[in-house]
Amino acid sequence: MKPIIRFKKFFRFFSAMPALGWLFGFLTAVIIEYLIGDNIAWMLGLPKIPALFGFLIMLKKPLLIPGASAYIIIVYLLPLTLTARFCSGTINKIAAKLYKLPTPVYTVLYLIFLYIIIDIWAGISDYRIVTIKLTFIAIILTLSLNVINGYMGEFSCSHTGFMALGAYTASTVTLILCANDKLFGEALLPSYLAPFLFPIALIAGGIIAAIGSLLVAIPSFRTRGDYLAIISLAFMFIVKSLIENLEVLGGARGMGSQPHLANLPTVFIWTALSIWIINNFVTSIIGKATNAVRDNETAANAMTVNTRKTKIVTFMFAAFWAGIAGGLFAHVLCYVNPGTFGIKKLAEIFTMVYFGGLNSVVGSIIGAISFNLASEALRPLELFKWIIIPVIMILIMIYKPTGLVAFKEFNIKKILAPKGDK
Amino acid sequence: MTPLLKVENMTHFFGGLRAVHNYNLNLEKNKIQGLIGPNGAGKTTVFNLITGIFKPSEGSVKLDKEEITGLFPHQIASKGLGRTFQNLLLWRHLTVFDHIQIAHYSQINYGLIGSFFGTKKRRKQEAEIEESARRLMEIFDISDFANMLAVNLPYGAQRRVEMARAMAIKPKVLFLDEPTAGMTPEELIRMIQIIKNVRKEFNVAIFLIEHRLKFVMELCETIQTLVFGEVIAEGTPEQIQNNPQVIEAYLGKEDIT
Ligand SMILES: Nc1ncnc2c1ncn2[C@@H]1O[C@H](COP(=O)(O)OP(=O)(O)OP(=O)(O)O)[C@@H](O)[C@H]1O
Ligand SMILES: [Mg+2]
Numbered sequence: 001m002k003p004i005i006r007f008k009k010f011f012r013f014f015s016a017m018p019a020l021g022w023l024f025g026f027l028t029a030v031i032i033e034y035l036i037g038d039n040i041a042w043m044l045g046l047p048k049i050p051a052l053f054g055f056l057i058m059l060k061k062p063l064l065i066p067g068a069s070a071y072i073i074i075v076y077l078l079p080l081t082l083t084a085r086f087c088s089g090t091i092n093k094i095a096a097k098l099y100k101l102p103t104p105v106y107t108v109l110y111l112i113f114l115y116i117i118i119d120i121w122a123g124i125s126d127y128r129i130v131t132i133k134l135t136f137i138a139i140i141l142t143l144s145l146n147v148i149n150g151y152m153g154e155f156s157c158s159h160t161g162f163m164a165l166g167a168y169t170a171s172t173v174t175l176i177l178c179a180n181d182k183l184f185g186e187a188l189l190p191s192y193l194a195p196f197l198f199p200i201a202l203i204a205g206g207i208i209a210a211i212g213s214l215l216v217a218i219p220s221f222r223t224r225g226d227y228l229a230i231i232s233l234a235f236m237f238i239v240k241s242l243i244e245n246l247e248v249l250g251g252a253r254g255m256g257s258q259p260h261l262a263n264l265p266t267v268f269i270w271t272a273l274s275i276w277i278i279n280n281f282v283t284s285i286i287g288k289a290t291n292a293v294r295d296n297e298t299a300a301n302a303m304t305v306n307t308r309k310t311k312i313v314t315f316m317f318a319a320f321w322a323g324i325a326g327g328l329f330a331h332v333l334c335y336v337n338p339g340t341f342g343i344k345k346l347a348e349i350f351t352m353v354y355f356g357g358l359n360s361v362v363g364s365i366i367g368a369i370s371f372n373l374a375s376e377a378l379r380p381l382e383l384f385k386w387i388i389i390p391v392i393m394i395l396i397m398i399y400k401p402t403g404l405v406a407f408k409e410f411n412i413k414k415i416l417a418p419k420g421d422k
Numbered sequence: 423m424t425p426l427l428k429v430e431n432m433t434h435f436f437g438g439l440r441a442v443h444n445y446n447l448n449l450e451k452n453k454i455q456g457l458i459g460p461n462g463a464g465k466t467t468v469f470n471l472i473t474g475i476f477k478p479s480e481g482s483v484k485l486d487k488e489e490i491t492g493l494f495p496h497q498i499a500s501k502g503l504g505r506t507f508q509n510l511l512l513w514r515h516l517t518v519f520d521h522i523q524i525a526h527y528s529q530i531n532y533g534l535i536g537s538f539f540g541t542k543k544r545r546k547q548e549a550e551i552e553e554s555a556r557r558l559m560e561i562f563d564i565s566d567f568a569n570m571l572a573v574n575l576p577y578g579a580q581r582r583v584e585m586a587r588a589m590a591i592k593p594k595v596l597f598l599d600e601p602t603a604g605m606t607p608e609e610l611i612r613m614i615q616i617i618k619n620v621r622k623e624f625n626v627a628i629f630l631i632e633h634r635l636k637f638v639m640e641l642c643e644t645i646q647t648l649v650f651g652e653v654i655a656e657g658t659p660e661q662i663q664n665n666p667q668v669i670e671a672y673l674g675k676e677d678i679t
Contacts, residue, residue: 277538284537284544285523285530285551288516292524295513301495302473302505304528304591313534359515407515 017084018418020095023113024087025080030120033075037124044070051127055377088419095418107412115268122264129264131376133332136271137325138368142352143278143361144321149350150358150406151282152314153294158216158232159322159349161239164341165212166205166323167330168249171258173201174331181257183250191259198261202270202327209323210316212239217315221308236346243338254337255330262331270328274321279361279410281317290314291359348375351389355396357403361410367403424487426451426627427472427503427595432481434471434651441467442651445481447629449595454621454628456638458662459648460671465631466508468648469597473505474498486594500528504593506584508600508631512572518583519568522555525590555590561623562586562616578609582616589624596620598630602637610634614641639663647671 017025032040037049044067050057053076054068083091098106122128141159148156176184178194189197216235220228244252281287292300293307301307330336348371356367374392378385396403429447433440441464449455457465471478474495483491490498499505513521529551530536536544559565562582567575572583581601588596601617602610614637621628632638638645639659647655647668655665662668 280540281537284532284540285527285548286534286537288520288524289527291516291520292513295515296511298475298495299507299511299513300524301475302499302507302511303525303587304496304499305524306494306496 014084016088016092016419018088018092018095019110019416020098020113020418021083021088021091022080023110023117024091025083026076026117027113027120028079028083029076030117032079033124034120037075040071040074044068046071049124051125052131052373052377056380059378059380092418095416099416099418103413106416110416111272115265118268119264130332131372133262133264133267134329135369135372136267137328137332138349138352138372139271139365140274140321140325140328141349142356142364142368143274144318144325145349146353146356146358146360146364147278147282147290147318147321148315149353150360151287151294152290152311154220154311154315155226155229156216156232156315156318157229157346158213158235158239158319160341160343160346161232161236162209162213162319162322163326163329163345164239164243164336164338165209166202166326167336167341168205168243168255168326169208169323170201170205170327171255171330171336172249173204174198174259174261175255175257177201178261179257179259183248183255194259194261195266198266198331202324205327206320206323209326210320213316213319214312217312221311221315236341236343240338240341250337252338254335254339256335258331258334260331260334262328267328267332270324274324275361275365275410278321282361283409286310286313351393354403355393357406357408360403360405360408362408363403363405366405425449426486427629428484429472430482430484432468432471432478432483434467434476434478434480440651442471442478445648445651445653447472447646449627449629451627452621452625453644454617454630454642456642456645457629457631457648458633458635458638458645463648464651465648466599467651469505469599469631472498473503473597496528499591499593502592502594503597504588504591504595504626505597506581506588506599506601508603510580510584512580512583514571514573516572517569518559518564518572518575519555521572521583521587522558522590523551525587526551526554528591558586558590561619562589578605578612581605581613585616585620589620589626593626595627595629598628598632600631600633602632602634610637613637617641 033049041047041049046057046064046067050068050071054072057068058065098109101109118132122132141163145156145159148154172184174194174197175181177189177197178187178191180187216228216232220231243249249255289300289305289310292303292305293310297307352367352371353364355371356365357363375385375389378388381388425448427447427449429445432442432445434442445468457468459465467476470476472483474490474493474497477492481491482489485498485501485503488501490501493501516524530547532541532544532547535541556565559568562585564579564582564586567579567583572580575583585598585601598617602613605613617628618641620626630642642659644657645659645662646653647662647665649671654671655662655668657665
């Protein structure tokens with residue numbers, strides 16, 4: 001019993017710490033790592049700064065486990081604990097002051113703060129930058145699929161298809177206009193215009209994905225019944241083989257040398273935007289009407305809800321974001337091929353949605369982050385990764401069938417609120 | 423005076439089964455009318471035909487002089503026809519407040535832009551709707567449950583949620599399909615009071631299906647008796663009570679009190 005009590009006491013500091021405290025703690029940690037991380041790693045006998053909280057090192061070279069653990073404790077846990085223990089009071093006061101500002105204002109301030117931390121953290125290595133960018137994109141994908149499979153209660157398998165449409169559309173636009181490449185030749189626009197053009201290219205990708213989604217939505221939602229799963233799966237394969245056979249787009253070999261436009265701030269901003277807009281949508285009455293249609297269509301109709309329109313609009317909305325995610329994805333990797341958008345990617349998105357929790361924005365964010373970090377961390381295990389991840393999935397399905405944080409509203413005010421002292 | 427809701431010569435077949443035959447209804451403003459009849463007589467089918475769930479094989483339905491036959495259920499509802507369901511159709515994952523809020527669907531016009539970006543217009547309309555929802559929850563005595571899942575409520579309260587939800591669409595006519603089914607005698611008395619209040623507060627015409635005769639006799643100004651899809655008698659509660667055909671077909675089997 002005793003150690004448990006001590007453990008609880010230890011965590012009491014953390015429960016009194018507002019979101020701002022966590023940010024301060026992490027800021028200290030990443031600054032320490034930035035300044036003297038190399039030295040600490042060297043002293044602990046590590047070859048370099050552990051890229052992903054030491055997991056990779058621990059799995060690759062078990063002998064380094066003590067060193068890697070010590071690194072994590074010194075660089076991350078210590079600053080966090082010290083902040084929680086000694087600064088909670090002050091930070092709560094600052095948080096309370098910030099909290100008096102209008103919600104959009106302090107939300108943006110927090111986001112800027114969060115971005116600074118992420119930027120410093122990711123600055124240590126290119127590997128971190130790519131991992132975090134792909135994690136952000138996964139958040140957009142997971143959230144948008146959750147809109148269909150969770151909020152709307154349909155089962156759609158075409159998400160990677162929409163992603164492919166977005167990726168290829170956005171790539172085509174940027175390749176024609178801003179890059180010298182084999183497929184489309186010389187750039188048509190001077191390169192300083194490229195960053196301004198990129199959002200337009202992404203939105204074009206989103207719109208094409210949304211229009212493509214009509215091909216699935218119109219036949220599936222015309223009648224009641226479960227045609228969506230089949231039609232959407234077919235759609236995904238059609239998109240894939242269509243691109244494979246379009247030589248203009250590089251066919252099965254893929255499309256490469258996209259300009260490096262998806263830098264970390266761009267991906268961060270698009271992710272924040274997607275969370276904000278999707279959360280706005282699902283909490284609006286139009287968004288909640290999709291919940292009503294899911295739970296009982298007859299009753300929704302009798303309460304004036306236009307079922308078919310609601311479904312189609314919601315579906316297109318989700319497809320739009322999948323398209324945006326696809327465009328970002330293509331410009332992060334600077335290469336895409338049709339094989340990327342197959343069943344394996346789809347399975348990953350499903351895992352993130354169902355693991356994180358249906359009908360929940362927080363759930364999707366947690367699902368995407370934890371799945372991406374876990375699958376990166378377990379990479380050294382190679383094949384075993386694909387045993388461990390499904391096992392975790394099965395355990396979750398048994399003990400929490402709707403996912404970790406299902407059916408919860410995402411309330412930014414609650415998350416950022418200062419914690420009163422008890 | 424032309425009636426608020428007028429149904430003329432409505433007939434409906436389910437395959438070979440004639441579920442409703444030559445049905446007529448003249449429901450006037452601010453009146454409460456009852457529809458009684460034995461099990462399987464076609465009462466719920468009449469509701470479903472008028473509210474657009476089924477399209478009548480023949481006949482016409484006019485709401486406020488406007489033809490509504492053949493429209494989609496959500497269109498008919500938007501024109502001012504609210505209803506509850508015999509077998510409680512609540513939304514499983516939604517709170518009581520959500521139920522009432524969503525039923526304001528046709529009253530919002532902030533559009534997709536508003537729902538994506540949380541515009542001022544949206545905030546204003548949602549604040550108005552919230553107020554309207556609070557008021558409805560007050561009237562139907564479900565305020566205490568506002569943040570609970572509707573399906574977790576006691577049975578009587580679930581029925582009241584359904585009625586509050588139906589009233590949120592601001593109907594001119596309210597259809598209640600067996601509003602007291604499964605209720606205890608105390609809940610039943612409370613329901614009579616609530617329905618009387620609703621009529622007074624909202625000025626709606628009410629058309630209700632009911633099995634408990636005490637309830638119908640006490641509440642309704644006129645009553646129709648439906649047997650095998652046909653109206654065999656129509657009139658005031660006294661006339662119905664004393665109609666030999668009705669007694670034979672229906673009342674004879676039950677205790678009138
Ligand atoms: N969707 C349907 N398809 C085929 N037959 C139906 C359908 N709905 C109802 N019926 C039939 O129509 C007849 C009338 O049913 P209805 O539900 O209208 O009766 P009711 O008067 O409401 O009875 P109760 O008092 O049991 O609710 C019944 O014989 C029923 O089996
Ligand atoms: Mg019935």
